[in-house]
Amino acid sequence: MTLAGTHFLVTAGPTHEPIDPVRVIANRSSGRQGFAIAAAAAQAGARVTLVAGPVALPTPDGVERVDVETAAEMADAVMAALPCDAAILVAAVADWRVEPSPKKLKKSDGPPQLRFVATRDILAELAAHPGRPRLLVGFAAETGDLVANARSKRDSKGADWILANDVSGEVMGGARNRVHLVTGDRVEDWPEATKEEVARQLVERIAGALAAST
Numbered sequence: 001m002t003l004a005g006t007h008f009l010v011t012a013g014p015t016h017e018p019i020d021p022v023r024v025i026a027n028r029s030s031g032r033q034g035f036a037i038a039a040a041a042a043q044a045g046a047r048v049t050l051v052a053g054p055v056a057l058p059t060p061d062g063v064e065r066v067d068v069e070t071a072a073e074m075a076d077a078v079m080a081a082l083p084c085d086a087a088i089l090v091a092a093v094a095d096w097r098v099e100p101s102p103k104k105l106k107k108s109d110g111p112p113q114l115r116f117v118a119t120r121d122i123l124a125e126l127a128a129h130p131g132r133p134r135l136l137v138g139f140a141a142e143t144g145d146l147v148a149n150a151r152s153k154r155d156s157k158g159a160d161w162i163l164a165n166d167v168s169g170e171v172m173g174g175a176r177n178r179v180h181l182v183t184g185d186r187v188e189d190w191p192e193a194t195k196e197e198v199a200r201q202l203v204e205r206i207a208g209a210l211a212a213s214t
Contacts, residue, residue, distance in 0.1 A: 003046035003207055009084040009133065010038040011091035011122070013053030015071045018100040019114070027092050031055035033139075033177055034090035036199035038063045041086075044203055049081040053091055071097065071119035078122055082131040086206050089123050089138045127158030135209055137161045137202075143168040150182040160184070163202070181205070 012034020016024040031052060038050040039060035048063045051074055059065040066081070068074045071093045078087070096116040105112050123138045138159040140150045143166065150164035163179045178192040181202075190201065 003041060003044040003203075003210075006046045006085040006210065007083070008038070008041040008046045008048045008206075009051070009078065009081050009087040010034055010041070010048060011051045011053075011074060011078060011089045011093075012038065013055040013057075014092050015053045015074055015094045015119075016069050017071065017094045017097035017119070019098055019112075020101040020103065020105045022104055025094050025096065025098070026054075027094065029053070029055075029092035031057050031091075032175070033195045033198065034088075035060060036195045037088055037090060037202060040196070040199040040203040041206075044207060046085075049084070051077045051081065051091070053093075071122070075120040075122045075125060078126060079129065082129065082133075084133050085210060086135040087126060087133040087137065088202070088206075089126070089136075091122075092141055093122060094119055121157070123157045123159055134213060135160050135206060137163065137206070140164040141167040147180055147182060147187055150180065154182055 013031030014027045014029040016026050018024050035057050038048050042048045042060055042062035050063050050065045052065055052067055054069055066077045068077050097119050098114045098116055127136055136159045138157060140153050140162050142149050142164055146164040146166055150162040154162040162182045165177055165179045175194055176192055177195050177198050179190050179198060181188040
């Protein structure tokens with residue numbers, strides 16, 4: 001398998017949406033699956049741009065890393081990295097943000113009244129972009145109805161593939177993962193494996209799809 005001459009765009013990790021100067025809306029994503037995918041693509045010869053949320057992970061060899069904090073920053077970095085042959089959006093982007101307070105919210109003032117607004121939908125934006133990648137892959141972190149929710153996400157966002165994984169256990173901070181690959185006409189149930197093994201299998205599938213489309 002060789003991906004020489006291709007450009008892969010990968011997102012990984014969480015986003016942090018500020019509430020005030022010391023508090024954020026965040027999630028438990030470690031970034032390990034996205035970093036593993038970036039590493040596997042680089043090892044296969046691709047040029048890789050990795051847009052990473054706030055994580056404490058080393059940059060894989062041969063990967064260009066762009067660090068961001070918020071969903072808006074991640075969206076801007078993704079669009080700036082175009083064009084690419086394949087985009088794999090693994091990051092667990094916060095669905096909601098608030099207008100942050102310039103001052104620390106004080107406990108003595110009681111519970112704050114936070115008005116939540118939706119963050120940018122990076123997967124849908126990329127699907128509708130004039131520079132849309134040849135293959136657009138998203139992840140669906142679910143706690144139930146994995147395949148049904150993944151199919152719905154694929155259709156509503158305009159992605160080519162969705163990988164669904166059950167995050168009700170320790171997947172988001174652990175070393176192993178089990179995913180279901182939902183494409184246009186089939187569902188593949190992959191056995192549990194290390195995140196590095198999942199990454200290699202996914203990159204192999206993407207390489208095959210890109211080769212078939214040329």
